[in-house]
Amino acid sequence: xxxxxxxxxxxxxxxxxxxxxxxxxxxxxxxxxxxxxxxxxxxxxxxxxxxxxxxxxxxxxxxxxxxxxxxxxxxxxxxxxxxxxxxxxxxxxxxxxxxxxxxxxxxxxxxxxxxxxxxxxxxxxxxxxxxxxxxxxxxxxxxxxxxxxxxxxxxxxxxxxxxxxxxxxxxxxxxxxxxxxxxxxxxxxxxxxxxxxxxxxxxxxxxxxxxxxxxxxxxxxxxxxxxxxxxxxxxxxxxxxxxxxxxxxxxxxxxxxxxxxxxxxxxxxxxxxxxxxxxxxxxxxxxxxxxxxxxxxxxxxxxxxxxxxxxxxxxxxxxxxxxxxxxxxxxxxxxxxxxxxxxxxxxxxxxxxxxxxxxxxxxxxxxxxxxxxxxxxxxxxxxxxxxxxxxxxxxxxxxxxxxxxxxxxxxxxxxxxxxxxxxxxxxxxxxxxxxxxxxxxxxxxxxxxxxxxxxxxxxxxxxxxxxxxxxxxxxxxxxxxxxxxxxxxxxxxxxxxxxxxxxxxx
Amino acid sequence: xxxxxxxxxxxxxxxxxxxxxxxxxxxxxxxxxxxxxxxxxxxxxxxxxxxxxxxxxxxxxxxxxxxxxxxxxxxxxxxxxxxxxxxxxxxxxxxxxxxxxxxxxxxxxxxxxxxxxxxxxxxxxxxxxxxxxxxxxxxxxxxxxxxxxxxxxxxxxxxxxxxxxxxxxxxxxxxxxxxxxxxxxxxxxxxxxxxxxxxxxxxxxxxxxxxxxxxxxxxxxxxxxxxxxxxxxxxxxxxxxxxxxxxxxxxxxxxxxxxxxxxxxxxxxxxxxxxxxxxxxxxxxxxxxxxxxxxxxxxxxxxxxx
Numbered sequence: 120x121x122x123x124x125x126x127x128x129x130x131x132x133x134x135x136x137x138x139x140x141x142x143x144x145x146x147x148x149x150x151x152x153x154x155x156x157x158x159x160x161x162x163x164x165x166x167x168x169x170x171x172x173x174x175x176x177x178x179x180x181x182x183x184x185x186x187x188x189x190x191x192x193x194x195x196x197x198x199x200x201x202x203x204x205x206x207x208x209x210x211x212x213x214x215x216x217x218x219x220x221x222x223x224x225x226x227x228x229x230x231x232x233x234x235x236x237x238x239x240x241x242x243x244x245x246x247x248x249x250x251x252x253x254x255x256x257x258x259x260x261x262x263x264x265x266x267x268x269x270x271x272x273x274x275x276x277x278x279x280x281x282x283x284x285x286x287x288x289x290x291x292x293x294x295x296x297x298x299x300x301x302x303x304x305x306x307x308x309x310x311x312x313x314x315x316x317x318x319x320x321x322x323x324x325x326x327x328x329x330x331x332x333x334x335x336x337x338x339x340x341x342x343x344x345x346x347x348x349x350x351x352x353x354x355x356x357x358x359x360x361x362x363x364x365x366x367x368x369x370x371x372x373x374x375x376x377x378x379x380x381x382x383x384x385x386x387x388x389x390x391x392x393x394x395x396x397x398x399x400x401x402x403x404x405x406x407x408x409x410x411x412x413x414x415x416x417x418x419x420x421x422x423x424x425x426x427x428x429x430x431x432x433x434x435x436x437x438x439x440x441x442x443x444x445x446x447x448x449x450x451x452x453x454x455x456x457x458x459x460x461x462x463x464x465x466x467x468x469x470x471x472x473x474x475x476x477x478x479x480x481x482x483x484x485x486x487x488x489x490x491x492x493x494x495x496x497x498x499x500x501x502x503x504x505x506x507x508x509x510x511x512x513x514x515x516x517x518x519x520x521x522x523x524x525x526x527x528x529x530x531x532x533x534x535x536x537x538x539x540x541x542x543x544x545x546x547x548x549x550x551x552x553x554x555x556x557x558x559x560x561x562x563x564x565x566x567x568x569x570x571x572x573x574x575x576x577x578x579x580x581x582x583x584x585x586x587x588x589x590x591x592x593x594x595x596x597x598x599x600x601x602x603x604x605x606x607x608x609x610x611x612x613x614x615x616x617x618x619x620x621x622x623x624x625x
Numbered sequence: 626x627x628x629x630x631x632x633x634x635x636x637x638x639x640x641x642x643x644x645x646x647x648x649x650x651x652x653x654x655x656x657x658x659x660x661x662x663x664x665x666x667x668x669x670x671x672x673x674x675x676x677x678x679x680x681x682x683x684x685x686x687x688x689x690x691x692x693x694x695x696x697x698x699x700x701x702x703x704x705x706x707x708x709x710x711x712x713x714x715x716x717x718x719x720x721x722x723x724x725x726x727x728x729x730x731x732x733x734x735x736x737x738x739x740x741x742x743x744x745x746x747x748x749x750x751x752x753x754x755x756x757x758x759x760x761x762x763x764x765x766x767x768x769x770x771x772x773x774x775x776x777x778x779x780x781x782x783x784x785x786x787x788x789x790x791x792x793x794x795x796x797x798x799x800x801x802x803x804x805x806x807x808x809x810x811x812x813x814x815x816x817x818x819x820x821x822x823x824x825x826x827x828x829x830x831x832x833x834x835x836x837x838x839x840x841x842x843x844x845x846x847x848x849x850x851x852x853x854x855x856x857x858x859x860x861x862x863x864x865x866x867x868x869x870x871x872x873x874x875x876x877x878x879x880x881x882x883x884x885x886x887x888x889x890x891x892x893x894x895x896x897x898x899x900x901x902x903x904x905x906x907x908x909x910x911x912x913x914x915x916x917x918x919x920x921x922x923x924x925x926x927x928x929x930x931x
Binding site: 132133134328331335520521522523526527528529530531534536566567568571572573579580582584 | 652653654655656657658739740742745746749765766767768769777779780781782868871872873926928929
């Protein structure tokens with residue numbers, strides 16, 4: 120546990136450095152897989168090509184100056200911001216759903232801070248060595264070795280941060296051109312500023328501040344913790360099993376290591392037989408240990424050494440724990456070496472731990488909150504998919520001119536005017552034809568633009584007027600206007616419009 | 626964890642005690658917070674130097690940047706950076722951006738402009754803005770005018786002509802509608818007869834005898850209405866005399882009256898009092914030629930252009 124309270128003379132809390140020991144296990148493997156997948160996607164995606172007639176050949180490009188997002192075959196215009204809103208809602212509900220089930224899994228496995236801190240710690244270990252070496256290096260005075268090793272570590276960190284920043288900028292600009300322009304001094308000022316800011320912030324956050332982001336800065340940790348319930352799976356130390364009656368105790372002969380050894384004769388061959396003998400020795404040893412009242416925790420401190428947040432999980436669930444599961448792997452490794460059963464530290468629910476007859480940990484999904492979030496996730500994702508699948512190739516806004524609402528012409532006819540704005544959202548220049556249904560054929564006047572050609576990403580305005588005799592106007596209160604892209608009648612869209620005349624304006 | 630156990634666990638307080646035993650912890654602040662705070666202090670000082678900041682005397686510390694703009698009199702001015710000059714600079718830039726469109730308007734004919742979708746879009750947006758600022762105060766927001774005051778530009782009836790050329794002429798030179806005060810030269814019953822005749826031309830219930838008397842008077846030398854309004858009462862565009870046979874009313878508020886009697890009274894009023902208030906300003910000199918051309922096309926497109 121971090122005490123953290125310095126004596127009064129200090130003005131501020133100096134960060135107590137954490138040197139994590141590396142560990143192997145299921146959760147470490149999972150973390151590494153997520154890291155590899157996330158990095159592959161993040162760093163490689165801007166370089167994926169995608170041929171397009173009217174835009175750069177990059178599969179994922181957020182073309183801010185062109186006011187469109189190009190995502191594989193989909194072009195998203197500002198009018199489609201509802202999709203972004205839905206996506207954000209889905210992301211938020213997915214987070215709440217996952218957190219309600221397995222706690223701060225996002226923090227421990229998926230968060231960018233965790234991923235980059237993990238990667239930076241890996242770089243640190245690569246250059247400076249395992250934990251004992253790093254602690255020794257930290258404590259030694261500044262000599263050639265320390266300068267080279269620390270300098271090399273920070274240099275690699277800066278390089279990784281720089282590439283992170285440049286990759287981010289590559290999502291907003293055609294990547295090959297951006298890299299060339301960047302290094303020849305021709306990129307836009309925004310590119311240099313963005314890359315500089317992201318390099319510095321990545322370096323600071325993942326290299327210098329590390330777990331302080333999680334502890335002090337990040338709001339996600341605070342509100343995720345609030346979403347815990349008694350059934351939520353969290354990383355717990357099984358105190359009942361670990362402490363026993365007498366508390367923890369270091370293992371020694373008679374207290375967890377079998378007193379007898381198989382005397383004489385050759386050892387059995389490696390493999391299952393040896394393991395079986397080992398286990399039965401260990402089972403006896405454990406039984407002896409438990410008979411003396413000691414818990415299974417051997418006080419090795421490995422769970423504390425591997426923790427990236429610097430906490431002791433044996434003190435219980437804490438606000439700093441990011442639920443990364445490395446302490447589980449560490450403890451399981453130690454338990455394996457003594458032949459004790461795994462799971463002294465494990466993902467479990469508070470409810471299960473506190474119950475008099477604990478069962479094997481399982482996912483408590485049959486809760487109203489979880490089911491509610493799950494259902495809303497399904498509905499929102501379904502709607503998003505449906506909305507994207509049924510998107511129109513053009514956007515339209517048809518408005519009746521309201522000043523004046525109608526005009527009486529010199530022969531008594533009534534005329535209403537309409538403004539039709541068509542935005543071409545397809546990838547190619549298209550001609551659009553406008554027709555009316557529900558009014559006589561001669562009534563619709565489209566001026567010079569019965570057909571209008573519009574370039575992709577642009578919009579065009581058509582002034583339409585409908586002219587009816589007074590008797591027709593009294594009869595016809597609504598009609599339909601249809602816009603059809605030339606040659607593609609299945610993409611036609613209609614609007615219902617009203618016709619106003621004296622005495623008939625509601 | 627190796628470091629933490631070596632340090633003390635003392636809890637320090639600020640030293641004060643209120644109400645006997647109420648004390649306050651003096652917890653140390655995080656490093657990154659303190660240095661960020663120092664950075665903001667330095668940032669402020671840099672900001673004071675670079676941006677306009679402290680006032681002194683009659684001026685102020687102007688910052689390192691200057692800004693140059695062209696004001697509405699065409700003079701180029703330079704000043705230390707301020708937001709008003711920034712606005713002027715942006716207006717200059719906007720005018721420059723708009724200039725190619727106005728140049729196109731100047732070089733294309735009316736028919737060419739009307740057929741080009743891109744120019745159509747420009748006319749609608751620029752024309753709408755110009756119309757709202759200059760024309761809408763009289764002709765109303767959509768150009769629908771006001772009976773008794775200003776003509777309706779959206780219908781297909783034109784006092785002086787609805788072609789591009791005529792609309793342009795109206796805009797450039799203005800108009801002055803005039804009708805003599807016939808109340809001073811005609812008797813009340815003569816005016817009544819004329820009013821009934823005009824009503825008969827527009828399908829308003831009238832007295833047939835009075836109407837036929839009015840018909841004779843209309844075409845006589847006494848009233849001589851046909852001089853301006855034409856022998857067929859269909860108006861004369863060269864003097865701006867309206868067509869009396871259609872359904873469109875500008876000066877006499879016939880549509881505003883419910884009963885025929887009210888309508889005829891309105892017509893009587895116009896004949897008796899005459900008209901001297903139909904004044905449209907001349908826009909040549911107030912707006913640039915390109916702006917007037919834009920307005921010409923815009924007004925033509927309001928629906929009634931010929």
